Structures are given as structure tokens and as C-alpha cells.
Amino acid sequence: MSYDKVLKGISVIVPAAGKGERMGDGPPKQYLPLVGKPMLQHVLERLLSLSPDRLVVPLSPADSIFDSLPVHHECEVVTGGATRAESVQAGLDALSLDDDDWVMVHDAARPCIRTEDIARLVETVGDDPVGGILAIPVHETVKRTDDGKRIDGTVSRDGLWLAQTPQLFRYGVLARAMESAAGEGLEVTDEASAVEWTGLSPMLVMGPGENLKVTTPEDIMLAEYYLRMQG
Ligand code: CTP
Numbered sequence: 001m002s003y004d005k006v007l008k009g010i011s012v013i014v015p016a017a018g019k020g021e022r023m024g025d026g027p028p029k030q031y032l033p034l035v036g037k038p039m040l041q042h043v044l045e046r047l048l049s050l051s052p053d054r055l056v057v058p059l060s061p062a063d064s065i066f067d068s069l070p071v072h073h074e075c076e077v078v079t080g081g082a083t084r085a086e087s088v089q090a091g092l093d094a095l096s097l098d099d100d101d102w103v104m105v106h107d108a109a110r111p112c113i114r115t116e117d118i119a120r121l122v123e124t125v126g127d128d129p130v131g132g133i134l135a136i137p138v139h140e141t142v143k144r145t146d147d148g149k150r151i152d153g154t155v156s157r158d159g160l161w162l163a164q165t166p167q168l169f170r171y172g173v174l175a176r177a178m179e180s181a182a183g184e185g186l187e188v189t190d191e192a193s194a195v196e197w198t199g200l201s202p203m204l205v206m207g208p209g210e211n212l213k214v215t216t217p218e219d220i221m222l223a224e225y226y227l228r229m230q231g
């Protein structure tokens with residue numbers, strides 16, 4: 001099946017201004033080579049193959065690598081911020097779209113996203129007034145701890161899902177939500193949490209387990225395994 005027009009009418013932000021501190025030393029993790037090419041190149045190739053209207057990449061002001069990626073000329077670069085939310089905000093500012101337009105945010109750190117899953121998100125969200133995200137149900141037993149040494153309780157996993165990206169929203173909904181979250185000083189680690197905070201309920205769309213967020217060195221082998229499997 002061909003997905004080459006799935007992102008027609010949709011603009012995409014790929015926040016890539018992070019330092020990858022949990023990955024340890026070396027280049028920022030978005031540039032780590034996975035199966036022979038930088039993580040961010042995998043991500044951008046996959047998104048660009050779906051013909052987004054625009055693709056904006058917030059980068060660190062210290063970034064000196066992006067321009068060496070083969071796809072760099074197909075992206076608009078903006079200066080990111082000190083947090084992921086600020087970087088996404090910089091992308092939203094650059095896009096400056098109409099309220100009803102669609103904007104998708106996808107982490108540079110999720111290189112194993114498959115085009116069919118992006119397509120399923122777009123199709124399921126359809127013409128929803130709010131938007132939706134990929135996510136997966138929690139299968140493990142979840143513990144809470146105050147000190148990281150002893151268990152203080154077990155959190156019921158009933159109804160718990162892990163948020164992934166891509167996350168797809170109406171531009172007006174997301175821009176207003178991000179602005180009020182920033183105004184309230186809320187820590188927003190994904191776009192949906194800002195939107196929820198305004199009282200709206202984004203859709204949950206089942207994501208694939210292989211859409212992992214590459215965070216620590218042990219994630220690299222797994223990401224490479226999935227990328228090889230996907231061909
Ligand atoms: N990100 C960003 N701007 C920031 C922080 C993060 O654009 N100031 C981006 C990262 O580049 C990544 C995504 O947000 O694509 C998800 O963040 P995360 O996985 O936490 O990456 P880092 O912040 O780079 O990693 P760490 O938290 O380990 O430093």
C-alpha cells in the first residue's frame with residue numbers, strides 16, 4: 001500500500017534540540033548512527049516520504065551537524081529552546097498556521113516509527129476537532145516509590161497508556177494549549193498533556209511497541225533490530 005500523500009495538508013514539527021544527556025557522552029543522540037545513518041535522518045526520511053506540507057526542525061543553537069544530513073534542504077530549521085516544550089513552541093511560531101490546520105509533532109528520538117502507523121493515526125483522527133496521539137497500554141505492574149529504594153504502593157494499570165509520538169492536533173488547539181501551559185509554568189512533556197490541561201480529550205490510537213523512544217545506550221541495539229527488521 002502507498003502512503004505517499006498521507007501528510008498532505010499537515011505540517012510537521014520534529015523537535016531535535018535536545019542534548020541526549022541520558023545517552024551519555026558523544027554527539028547528541030539524534031545524530032547517533034543507527035544501521036549506518038543518523039537517527040534524525042531515519043526520522044526525517046520517513047516523514048518526508050509522506051509529503052507533509054512543511055517540516056520544521058527546532059535545533060540547538062550549538063548544532064553543527066544538521067546541515068550535513070542529506071535531507072536538510074527539505075526542512076525548515078528554527079532555533080529550539082531549553083525544554084522540549086519550548087522547542088515545539090518555536091516550531092509552532094515558525095509555522096503560524098490557521099486554527100483549523102493540522103500540525104503533527106514527532107520526536108527525533110523515535111526513529112522506528114512506521115509509515116503505516118502514521119497513516120493510521122491520521123486516518124483515525126479524521127476530522128476530529130481536537131486531535132490524537134499514538135500510545136500503548138501499560139502491560140507491566142506499576143510501582144510507586146518516594147525514595148527509589150522501597151515500594152510505597154502499586155498503581156493500578158487499569159486504563160493506563162504510555163504516550164508516544166507522533167501527536168496530531170489542530171493548530172489553534174495546540175498553540176493555545178501550549179501558550180496557557182507555559183503561562184501557568186506547567187511542565188509539559190508531550191503536546192497532549194498541554195491540550196488535556198485545557199479540558200479537551202485527545203484521541204488515543206494504538207501505537208506499535210517498536211516505536212520506542214531511544215533514551216539510554218541499551219535502546220540502541222533494540223532500535224537497530226527494529227530498523228533492520230523493517231528493511
Ligand atoms: N528536545 C528538544 N529541545 C529540548 C529538549 C528535547 O527539541 N530542549 C527534543 C529531543 O531532541 C528529542 C525529543 O525532544 O527529539 C524528546 O526528548 P528526549 O528524548 O528527552 O531527548 P533529550 O532531551 O535530548 O534527552 P535527555 O532528556 O536524556 O537529555
Ligand code: MG
Binds near residue numbers: 018
Ligand atoms: Mg529530555
